[in-house]
Amino acid sequence: MTAHFRAPSASEQTSSAGEKPLLDRAILAYYDELCGSVRRRGHNPANIQEIVHDLYIRLRQKDGALENKVSLKAFLIRACINLGIDRFRREHFEACLFSGSEQEALQVSAPVASPDQALDLEHRLGILKAAIMEMSLQRRRVFIASRVGKLSADEISCRMKISRNMVDRHLRKAYLHCLDRLEDAL
Numbered sequence: 001m002t003a004h005f006r007a008p009s010a011s012e013q014t015s016s017a018g019e020k021p022l023l024d025r026a027i028l029a030y031y032d033e034l035c036g037s038v039r040r041r042g043h044n045p046a047n048i049q050e051i052v053h054d055l056y057i058r059l060r061q062k063d064g065a066l067e068n069k070v071s072l073k074a075f076l077i078r079a080c081i082n083l084g085i086d087r088f089r090r091e092h093f094e095a096c097l098f099s100g101s102e103q104e105a106l107q108v109s110a111p112v113a114s115p116d117q118a119l120d121l122e123h124r125l126g127i128l129k130a131a132i133m134e135m136s137l138q139r140r141r142v143f144i145a146s147r148v149g150k151l152s153a154d155e156i157s158c159r160m161k162i163s164r165n166m167v168d169r170h171l172r173k174a175y176l177h178c179l180d181r182l183e184d185a186l
Contacts, residue, residue: 022066034052128178142170142174
């Protein structure tokens, strides 16, 4: 015989001493049906009980989770099925993530810069620093505020008390100056 419960209000959910809360009663009453619904979805026996127990723990942590549910049985079954789907997805993801062997992992090259690349980078940075120092003071401030300070053209315009067009002109000329210096050096 299957018990039928209605979802109580929040005041009814708190139990008096000796009376089991609604969630406990519902899980006990529908436990076999919850396990059966998960089993029919293709889960192995060990996972079936874990899924039902996970559902219990999750609902236990949420106050009012069963409040205003028309059918507790249908809600609990749907929740178990959803947790089962989540478990299938996680298992599939983990299987793909850890599917390769150690030998395959060792064959993947690491993005390590060669010493030549590090020297080239230092050389380019030196050229850029020199190019920035060659700019006029105002153009240099606009460029640094844009690139280093991550300020928008409007913010730079307000802070430096120059027009937006002037900010755009300074940035355009600063970029061209830096590109010219890099092209000349390389």
